[in-house]
Structures are given as structure tokens and as C-alpha cells.
Amino acid sequence: METIILRGKEVSDAVKERLKEDIDTCKKRGITPGLAVVLIGEDPASTVYVRNKARACEALGIFSETIRLPKDTTQATLNTLIDRLNKNTRFHGILVQLPLPRHLNEKEIIHRIHPEKDVDGFHPFNIGKLILGEDTFLPCTPAGIIEMLRYYQIETSGKHVVIVGRSNIVGKPMANLMYQKSAYANATVTICHTGTSDIKKYTRQADILIVAAGVPEMITADMVKEDATVIDVGVNRVDDPSCKKGYRLVGDVAFEEVKERVSAITPVPGGVGLMTIAMLMQNTVKAAENQAKNMKKHGQ
């Protein structure tokens, strides 16, 4: 059987079409969803991600502003900025691009963003709701992966989902979503991480393998089950003098060899990355809708 290449462009375009209608409805009610994006320093990958987020907002008619601060910005300055953005009704969502420079306290910043504006879904309040199966902002990459599985009608109920990586951004929320008793979940979940002694033993059992480890091409063909679905979250720059930029992007999965063995796989680039941005747009619209409802409830 031919391997299905799970294309982020196709799925994210479908999500964005849906969102355009929601944004139109918001605008008819006098609300333009707004997103504040904060970038500290000049990390090249983060700079590209932030630019792509701003472009996606513009294409959909979401108001956005990118606030760029120098890499030596203090915690106090950043805290003050977050406090201002929390109060600014122009912005329904706030995103601080991670990772932050080492001297800044990531946890303090995540805690400081008002949970109603936490379109990344990283605040402990929202993570708690996610675990309890309550409606909340879902972290964008895990939400995007679920959207892809749904679009391509890949069954998850009763399947064994193996996740490689335990980050707060991807691995942990992904695991907690996949075992929920809900549509496009209801799976049995295993998480592998740097403390796992024999990763291959687990990855070979996966019906759906989700890899978010940040290790270039660590998953080879011998590590996957035949006919599995493989979702590659990794985006790694590897030196390649034959490329114009001097590097090329590869995932955490050795795509060429693994694709021969599996039934479906995401490419890098062109896979999960596009979904992350689409889900951020979706969370921003949801934040605007929620905040409008709350204003109404409180007679404002």
C-alpha cells in the first residue's frame, strides 16, 4: 500500500478556511481578534517562527503586533510588559516565544500571562483543565497533531500511541490529550524520554508514533512497526554546504527510510509546523470570543 504523506499545508488551509468565517462573525460584532507576540533576542529559528505567526495573522485579518526586545532584557521589564498586555483589550492573546535567554525565568513569565490570554495553553491553570478534560486552550502543536489525525481519519481509539519526548510544550500535553475519553483520543499512551533504557522496544510497539525529541533523524526504519503512523515534530538545522543557506531542515525521523515501512508519515518541513500556527490562530479567535462573552456577562 502506498504511504500517505500527511501534509500540513492541506490541513492547515482547511482550518484557516473555517477560521475566516469565525473571524468575519467576530468583526460583524465589532471585535477584531488580536495577538501580541513577544520575541526576546535574535535566535534565528525563533525569528522565523515569529515572522510566520505575524504573517498568518495578517492573512486571516487577525490584528497582531510583534514586540521585539533585546536579549539582555530584564525579568522586571518583561514582567511589566506582560502586565500591560494583560490589561490591553486590543490583545486577546499573548505569546512569548520560547526558549527565552538563559537569565530569564520562563516559569515566571508563563505564570504571569493571564490564563484567558494564554493562547499557547502553557499556563498551569489551562494545563490542569486539559488534564481534567475541560474546555481550554490546547497547546498548539499537540492540538495540531490531533487535527491532522482527524483530517486524515486515522483511528486513535484503542491504539497504542508512543510519544518520544516529555517537554511541557509537546510531549506532556500530547500524552495527556491522547488518553482522554474523547473524539480523536481514547488511546493507550507510552512516553519515552532520555531516561528510557531501550527506546526501540517501545517505538516498535507504536500504532501511532509521535516524536518530539529534538534529535536529528534519531528514529530509523528498524525502530518503527510496519504500517504505523509517524508524526515528526522535530525541526533541526543540520549543516549542509550544498544548500544556499548552508544548512537544511530535518526532522527527528529519518524520513526517506522510515516512509518505506509505514502507512502514514509527516514530512519536515511541510508537516506539523504549519499546524502549530493554524492552531495558534484558532486559539486567538477562541480567546477573542471568550473575552467578548465575559464582557457581556459582566455588563461591560
Ligand code: GUN
Ligand atoms: N517555541 C517553540 N514552540 C513554541 C510554541 O508553541 N509557543 C511558544 N511560545 N514558543 C515556542
